[in-house]
Amino acid sequence: MRMLLVGAALVVMTSAAMMPSALADDDDTKSAQKLAQQGRDDYWHCLAREYSRDSNKGLSEQDFGRSVAGACPSERQYYRVALLDYLTSQYPTIDSSAHLATANRAVEAAQKDIVTAYVKHRTPAK
Template sequence: MRMMMVGAALVMMTSAAMVSAALADDDDATGSQKLAQQGRDDYWHCLAREYSRGSNQGMSEQDFARSVAGACPSERQYYRVALLDYLTTQYPAIDAGAHLATANRAVESAQKDIVTAFVKHRPPQK
């Protein structure tokens, strides 16, 4: 279990670093940036709790991926909306559809990373 938590933490840091590049702002953190970062952190913490559930033991990769895709709906939506708001504020000349696609990719990336960690750190199947 401890190894799983360490793996989840490593995955969180990797994805957080990737998303942080999209959220970076010179020295001044805007309100929308802080909300996007908080949304990201809340979503990742929720995914980490999902990752750590004992009932996941013995799940196939596909079943776990489906479970993660449906997990944390309010955190996922808050993250998506907060990131969309930040991107729209930061880059108003870019089409809103492009910002939505970026926000959706960030959510998908978080889900993919947690599934990858699950697969890498689960005990071998018998």
């Protein structure tokens, strides 16, 4: 009986010792997720400002695409890094190169979306 109580106490102590670590990991993941979302929002807002520039009116799809690809370098990099950090914290067993590829695809998708919106809503050249 005593051995059973000692075993139960060890299980409780081990679980209690692991809990703060698990909670800290969860907090780190939530923090990384918030930073990734903030990075995404900042990048999108910057792309929206690029979309709205008068100097972009009348550009071809290709020219606007090149403009967008070079726009917002600090916001783009922050988004990429924040997303990479989040993916690494969320999926630590997946190779970091896969996370980097995912982050790069997210940046490319944002650029593609803004170019698509530009093409759909631009005023035809006269």
